[in-house]
Amino acid sequence: MRTAIVFLAVATLAGCAGIQSPLSPAGDQAAALHSLFTLMMIVCGAVYLIVLLGIVWSVLRSGTQRRFDSASGGERRLDRGLYVAASAIVIGLTVLIVGSFIADRALVAAREDDAVIVRITGHQWWWRIEYRDPASGRWIETANELHLPLARTTRVQLASADVIHSFWVPNVAGKIDMIPGRRNVVHLTPRRLGWFRGQCTEFCGAQHAHMAFDVKVDGQAAFDSWLARQGSARAPRRQSGRGASVFVQVCGSCHRVRGTEARGRAGPDLTHFASRRSIAAGTLPMSRGGIQGWLAQPQALKPGTSMPTVPLEPADADAVATYLETLR
Structure with missing residues (x-):
């Protein structure tokens, strides 16, 4: 006792x-x-x-x-x-x-x-x-x-x-x-x-418990530097390749990546996606496995989320995950 x-x-x-x-x-x-x-x-x-x-x-x-x-x-x-x-x-x-x-x-x-x-x-x-x-x-x-x-x-x-x-x-x-x-x-x-x-x-x-966000407190100089990076578009040389092409075709109508043809507004802006600590509002930690899992089964991980299950070939899903990891 x-x-x-x-x-x-x-x-x-x-x-x-x-x-x-x-x-x-x-x-x-x-x-x-x-x-x-x-x-x-x-x-x-x-x-x-x-x-x-x-x-x-x-x-x-x-x-x-x-x-x-x-x-x-x-x-x-x-x-x-x-x-x-x-x-x-x-x-x-x-x-x-x-x-x-x-x-x-x-x-x-x-x-x-x-x-x-x-x-x-x-x-x-x-x-x-x-x-x-x-x-x-x-x-x-x-x-x-x-x-x-x-x-x-x-x-x-x-x-x-x-x-x-x-x-x-x-x-x-x-x-x-x-x-x-x-x-x-x-x-x-x-x-x-x-x-x-x-x-x-x-x-x-239904997913109220999975609606979290991270908060980072920086010194003024570090904050200014971070904000300047967030305001920049992705370099064109990093937007080529299979992953970028598949992303624009499949995900570009809902998500935006500045400097590319992906200009959707329904979902989060992914311009600097890989610099964040988590995926899907705190549902998963930012990692290669987390990205692949979210691409493959968003409705299983967060039932009712606005992101639909997108049928991608394994090679295409891997290419998109690799591309998303470069968005820092």
């Missing part, structure tokens, strides 16, 4: 840190919400303790005094107890209201006029991500992987192409819904380098 309790405690605490936890804040917004959560736990814990002490006191008192004696001042003691309880409730609620107001002001204060602008659109079940190039003003599209500059605010404009989704990067900021026909905004100001994990937190269909 003791071993089971220890195991349960360890397993529970394991969820309190890592790359997807609101209890390990790595951004201004997450830190403000974490402080509010801590305050709520302290206030609610104090109230819970007071209630328990009141119950214990009542039980002990009932054992020594079976009858309520008004002549001994029992009513006055009861009134005082009610006043104390009511005062504690009012004080607790006041503290929570003030804490909520301070947290809200902290979220607003994190906004910056020169923020990086990003548009994210939720699809069943993947993420279209677009960055506005500060130099040219054009939009640079990628998918399923969000890059953020350290210690600088990113203004993320959220929308949905189909049903209600919800955007959440627990370590960096709170969650916000993505509603069809409406554009919501969330601000992200990360304070720690590294990889984090985001997730859709509004049930949006």
